[in-house]
Amino acid sequence: MTTQFYDRLSNDLTQLLESDVNCDVSIEVREEVLLVNIYKVHSIILQSRSPYFKKKFDEITFNENHVKILKLPNISVRVFNIIIKYIYSGKISLEKLENSVIFDLLIASNELELDELVEHLQSHLVNDNASWLRLNFAQVYRTSYQVKSFKIIQDFCDDIIIKHPNTIFGSEIFHSLPEDILISILKRDDLPLEEGKIWEYIVQWGKAKNPNLPTSLNEWTSTNFITLKETLKGCLPHIRYFNISGEDVVEKIYPYQQLLEHRLFSDITIKFITPNKPISSIVLPPRRISNIILPTRISPILLFSNIITDEHALEISSWINEKEIPFIENNPCEFKLLVRGSRDGFDIRTIYNVCDKVSKTIIVLKVKDTEEILGGYNPLEWENNNDHWKKTKDSFVFSLKTANMKNSILSRAFDHGSIRNLPSELGLSFGRALYLNGNLKVEKGCFCMKSVEYHKPIRSSEFISPILFPPSEKSLFSVEEYEIFKISPRI
Known part of the structure; x- marks a missing residue:
C-alpha cells in the first residue's frame, strides 16, 4: 500500500512560491495601464505543469541576472493570482468568486493549457451556475465555439438550442445576439423550429438593430426595406424558404418580399403555386426536428x-x-x-x-x-x-x-x-x-x-x-x- 502525503506537498510548494527562493522567471501581469504586478516563480515547476510555459521558456533567453521575463497581457492580476496558486498547490476554491471571474479564469486556463483546470471550471459552471450561462448565452456560445477544448460548455449550449430554442429566440437577449452567433445557429440542421417562425425571429432581430424603422409596415419606404435587407444579408441565405408552409409564405414572406432577391422570391412563388416545376434557386435541406417529446419548460x-x-x-x-x-x-x-x-x-x-x-x-x-x-x-x-x-x-x-x-x-x-x-x-x-x-x-x-x-x-x-x-x-x-x-x- 502506497501512502500519499499530498497536503504536505501542496503546503510546501505554496511556501516555496511565497518565499521567492531560487526563482528564475519573472512574470509580468498588467493590472492597470501603468501598474504591473511581478511574479517571481520557478521555471521547473511551471513548465512541468503546463505545456504553454514549457514552450515559452524554451523560446525566452535569460537576461544578465539569469532571469527569464514573460509578459501575460491578456490575463488579469486577480485571475493570475488564482492560477499561480493552483499551479503550485494543486488547489482552487471557487465559492467566493463571481461567475464572470470564473469564466475569465476558464479562458485564461485554456490559454495556459491547464487542461485539468479547464475541465473542472466548465463542469462547475454547467452543474452549479447554469442560470448564469443562460443569461450570458451570447458571450458563452461565441467563446465556446472559438475554443475547441470547451466541449462541456459546447454541449450545454447545444442542448439549449436543440431542446429549448425559445429560451434564446423568445428572450430579450435574442435581439442583442451578435450576427455571427445568430448565423451559426441558423446554419444548424437540427434547429427545432418551424421555418416560418425562424423567419419571423430574423425579421424581429433586424428591426431591433434599426429602431428608427417605422412601426407600421404600411409606412415603410423602399429605403426602409433596403436598410433591413442590408442588416440581414448574412442571415437571409440560411433560411430554408422552400420548407415554409404556403400559409406562412402568404402571411409572413410576402409582406417583406423586398428583402429577397427577385429570382428567389419568384422561385418561392413558383414552388408555392406549381410544386413540381424546376427552379434555379438553391434549395437547402429541411431541418431535422426530433419527434421526441421533451418536458415542457413553460415561460422561462x-x-x-x-x-x-x-x-x-x-x-x-x-x-x-x-x-x-x-x-x-x-x-x-x-x-x-x-x-x-x-x-x-x-x-x-x-x-x-x-x-x-x-x-x-x-x-x-x-x-x-x-x-x-x-x-x-x-x-x-x-x-x-x-x-x-x-x-x-x-x-x-x-x-x-x-x-x-x-x-x-x-x-x-x-x-x-x-x-x-x-x-x-x-x-x-x-x-x-x-x-x-x-x-x-x-x-x-x-x-x-x-x-x-x-x-x-x-x-x-x-x-x-x-x-x-x-x-x-x-x-x-x-x-x-x-x-x-x-x-x-x-x-
Missing part, C-alpha cells in the same frame, strides 16, 4: 425579466404555493410584467399608479453595487389614494441566490405581518424588513431592518439598520433595476 423567466432567472421564478412560485421543495420545471404561476424601472421610471409614484387595485404582486429589485436581488410578495391590493397598513400572514420577503450569495433567504410574515401602503409619503414597505422610498435609483433611501412582522432579515447583519429613523448609513441603498409582476395561476 428569460422571456420577461432583466433581473431573475427561470430558477428564481420557480423558487418564488414554490414559496407562493407553500412548497418546501422548489419546483424544478413547469412553473404553475404566470408572471405578468407590470412595471420595470428602466422602462417606466424609478419613482414610487409610478408603482402606485400602475399597480393600483392590483393584488398578488411580486417586486424584485437589484441593489446597486452589491448585486443583491431582494424582493417581496404582496397578496393584497396596492392602493394609490389610501395611506394605511395592511396585515396579512401570506406575504413574504426574500433575497435570491446569486453569484455572490450561495443560498436564497425566505422570510415569511407572522400572523400580524404588515404591508405598508404609503403613496402620499412616496413609501412602500414590507413591515420594516424591506423599505422602499422616493426615487429608487436616484435617491439612496431604501433599507432593511430586523422586523417584528417577518421572521428573519434578508440581508447580512452588516447591511441591517439597527434603528428605523434615521436608518444607518451602511444599510441605505439605491436600486439598479426593479420589476413588479402580477402573479396568477397558469391555466
Whole structure:
C-alpha cells in the first residue's frame, strides 16, 4: 500500500512560491495601464505543469541576472493570482468568486493549457451556475465555439438550442445576439423550429438593430426595406424558404418580399403555386426536428425579466404555493410584467399608479453595487389614494441566490405581518424588513431592518439598520433595476 502525503506537498510548494527562493522567471501581469504586478516563480515547476510555459521558456533567453521575463497581457492580476496558486498547490476554491471571474479564469486556463483546470471550471459552471450561462448565452456560445477544448460548455449550449430554442429566440437577449452567433445557429440542421417562425425571429432581430424603422409596415419606404435587407444579408441565405408552409409564405414572406432577391422570391412563388416545376434557386435541406417529446419548460423567466432567472421564478412560485421543495420545471404561476424601472421610471409614484387595485404582486429589485436581488410578495391590493397598513400572514420577503450569495433567504410574515401602503409619503414597505422610498435609483433611501412582522432579515447583519429613523448609513441603498409582476395561476 502506497501512502500519499499530498497536503504536505501542496503546503510546501505554496511556501516555496511565497518565499521567492531560487526563482528564475519573472512574470509580468498588467493590472492597470501603468501598474504591473511581478511574479517571481520557478521555471521547473511551471513548465512541468503546463505545456504553454514549457514552450515559452524554451523560446525566452535569460537576461544578465539569469532571469527569464514573460509578459501575460491578456490575463488579469486577480485571475493570475488564482492560477499561480493552483499551479503550485494543486488547489482552487471557487465559492467566493463571481461567475464572470470564473469564466475569465476558464479562458485564461485554456490559454495556459491547464487542461485539468479547464475541465473542472466548465463542469462547475454547467452543474452549479447554469442560470448564469443562460443569461450570458451570447458571450458563452461565441467563446465556446472559438475554443475547441470547451466541449462541456459546447454541449450545454447545444442542448439549449436543440431542446429549448425559445429560451434564446423568445428572450430579450435574442435581439442583442451578435450576427455571427445568430448565423451559426441558423446554419444548424437540427434547429427545432418551424421555418416560418425562424423567419419571423430574423425579421424581429433586424428591426431591433434599426429602431428608427417605422412601426407600421404600411409606412415603410423602399429605403426602409433596403436598410433591413442590408442588416440581414448574412442571415437571409440560411433560411430554408422552400420548407415554409404556403400559409406562412402568404402571411409572413410576402409582406417583406423586398428583402429577397427577385429570382428567389419568384422561385418561392413558383414552388408555392406549381410544386413540381424546376427552379434555379438553391434549395437547402429541411431541418431535422426530433419527434421526441421533451418536458415542457413553460415561460422561462428569460422571456420577461432583466433581473431573475427561470430558477428564481420557480423558487418564488414554490414559496407562493407553500412548497418546501422548489419546483424544478413547469412553473404553475404566470408572471405578468407590470412595471420595470428602466422602462417606466424609478419613482414610487409610478408603482402606485400602475399597480393600483392590483393584488398578488411580486417586486424584485437589484441593489446597486452589491448585486443583491431582494424582493417581496404582496397578496393584497396596492392602493394609490389610501395611506394605511395592511396585515396579512401570506406575504413574504426574500433575497435570491446569486453569484455572490450561495443560498436564497425566505422570510415569511407572522400572523400580524404588515404591508405598508404609503403613496402620499412616496413609501412602500414590507413591515420594516424591506423599505422602499422616493426615487429608487436616484435617491439612496431604501433599507432593511430586523422586523417584528417577518421572521428573519434578508440581508447580512452588516447591511441591517439597527434603528428605523434615521436608518444607518451602511444599510441605505439605491436600486439598479426593479420589476413588479402580477402573479396568477397558469391555466
